[in-house]
Amino acid sequence: MVFRQAKWGEKVILEYPSGKPTFVIDEDFTDMGREYLSRLPQDIVRREPPSIPDISEVEVARHFTRLSQMAYGVDTGPVPLGSCTMKYNPKVNEEVASWEEFTAIHPYQDEETVQGVLQIIYELQKWLADLTGMDVCTIHPPAGAAGEFAGALMIKKYLIDKGFENKDEMIVPESAHGTNPASAVMAGFKVVKVPANEAGDTDLEAIKAVAGERTAGIMLTNPSTLGLFESRILEIADTIHSVNGLLYYDGANLNGILGIVRPGDMGFDVVHLNLHKTFSTPHGGGGPGGGVLCAKGPLKDYIPVPLVDYDGRKYYLNYGIPRTIGRITWFYGNVIPAVKAFMYILALGPAIREVAEIAVLNTNYLMKKLVDLPGVDLIYGKGRWRKHEVVISFDRLHKETGVSAEDVAKALLDRGFHAPTIYFPLIVPEAHMIELTESEPIEMIDAIAEAYREIVKKAYEAPEEIKKTPRNTAVGRLDLMLANHPRTVSPTYKLMKERLLRGEPGK
Numbered sequence: 001m002v003f004r005q006a007k008w009g010e011k012v013i014l015e016y017p018s019g020k021p022t023f024v025i026d027e028d029f030t031d032m033g034r035e036y037l038s039r040l041p042q043d044i045v046r047r048e049p050p051s052i053p054d055i056s057e058v059e060v061a062r063h064f065t066r067l068s069q070m071a072y073g074v075d076t077g078p079v080p081l082g083s084c085t086m087k088y089n090p091k092v093n094e095e096v097a098s099w100e101e102f103t104a105i106h107p108y109q110d111e112e113t114v115q116g117v118l119q120i121i122y123e124l125q126k127w128l129a130d131l132t133g134m135d136v137c138t139i140h141p142p143a144g145a146a147g148e149f150a151g152a153l154m155i156k157k158y159l160i161d162k163g164f165e166n167k168d169e170m171i172v173p174e175s176a177h178g179t180n181p182a183s184a185v186m187a188g189f190k191v192v193k194v195p196a197n198e199a200g201d202t203d204l205e206a207i208k209a210v211a212g213e214r215t216a217g218i219m220l221t222n223p224s225t226l227g228l229f230e231s232r233i234l235e236i237a238d239t240i241h242s243v244n245g246l247l248y249y250d251g252a253n254l255n256g257i258l259g260i261v262r263p264g265d266m267g268f269d270v271v272h273l274n275l276h277k278t279f280s281t282p283h284g285g286g287g288p289g290g291g292v293l294c295a296k297g298p299l300k301d302y303i304p305v306p307l308v309d310y311d312g313r314k315y316y317l318n319y320g321i322p323r324t325i326g327r328i329t330w331f332y333g334n335v336i337p338a339v340k341a342f343m344y345i346l347a348l349g350p351a352i353r354e355v356a357e358i359a360v361l362n363t364n365y366l367m368k369k370l371v372d373l374p375g376v377d378l379i380y381g382k383g384r385w386r387k388h389e390v391v392i393s394f395d396r397l398h399k400e401t402g403v404s405a406e407d408v409a410k411a412l413l414d415r416g417f418h419a420p421t422i423y424f425p426l427i428v429p430e431a432h433m434i435e436l437t438e439s440e441p442i443e444m445i446d447a448i449a450e451a452y453r454e455i456v457k458k459a460y461e462a463p464e465e466i467k468k469t470p471r472n473t474a475v476g477r478l479d480l481m482l483a484n485h486p487r488t489v490s491p492t493y494k495l496m497k498e499r500l501l502r503g504e505p506g507k
């Protein structure tokens, strides 16, 4: 398949010539507007008209259509970003979530008038509790990291209630996602790192060596960021529980075990899930995200409020959780992703375990095709099957040809594939972390493997060719220094506009 991405010399919308009158406000509305304005506190009334582009509809339509043609998403091709689980989002879920029964309601509406939405949240809470083996779940956190932070706060409050104020250490594997140590620190814990052993498991002996009186708990994701199932997870749980610590489960990698094993049965006390990963609700620009926080045993009394509950007659917002850490976001959380996740689970029913089965099959099929390529290695857990993702290392290729993991990623772009996650986890040099999910058909996996084979071959024959990629994409190879530098990247429109007015180059 030949890949050529659309390439438009499209301006930023603020650079379009402005000032053409494109919309005339009726006199009556203007009078009405003046009337309302006069009732507002005068110190908050705008002194000048807003500085927004004044361009015609056709220009706006073309602007955004061109931009969309230069974009790449999971509807264009695979996005195998390991740890980010970018699966296809079924259109029926998007359609249902756009019904006005969901989009035209307001969180301040009387509970009696939103019974349907509350029922969906209630059922979802129960299904997710079932899937994780936990007692209770809330859809409150707006993302996984928010769930981690809230979960760490629950652990903190529980330990204080139990008289364990001295427990101030959170154990985190070296391969963990950066949000894990960050959440632990924000909740007031000190992070104690533990390494992985050669087999790719979190080193149980290292955990035993650091677990003690000051251990508040451990934050783990299982399968790990290496895509491996922690084979000694029950012993890890016993070790932590034996020192009165708790186990936090980062559910970002649930896709590889969904419907097959449950964190609750592995000994975890608090769990977060990312609806925008395993449960097929859009990520990033298609967001907003949805986190879910679940708890078991005594920890369930600490869950954020409100939970959606049912009294046998009606659904209601339950604020009566005895030791709750309180609210962590507005209203009930991000409801629209919850509707999409509800639809995803409803559509799959008991077949939900096939998500994991197919995702695991896809990962291992690709791994088998990649491991024998020249210059490619599996650093940890050689000979073990992977779960949701596989991490390969191009360290040898880099040493032998000068072609780095980044160069290989750029060459993949030229062949029409989004690059996988690169340089993560940090413990694997020159890493590509590849997660196909259940979405990819075998023909696509073969095409990805073939692209890797061609790139590696080219790297040994003509490495300088790989270093010039990508050429077929809307944007060529960026100068990473400029692309990341605060003086050249404007994080807000306001800043960009100020820079444009000053004639500075930043975008």
Ligand SMILES: Cc1ncc(COP(=O)(O)O)c(C=O)c1O
Binding pocket: 083, 084, 143, 144, 145, 146, 177, 179, 180, 221, 225, 250, 252, 253, 274, 289
């Ligand atoms: C392993 C892991 N944990 C936590 C997170 C944080 O989740 P979120 O992006 O939903 O905040 C991620 C995100 O990529 C992740 O991969």
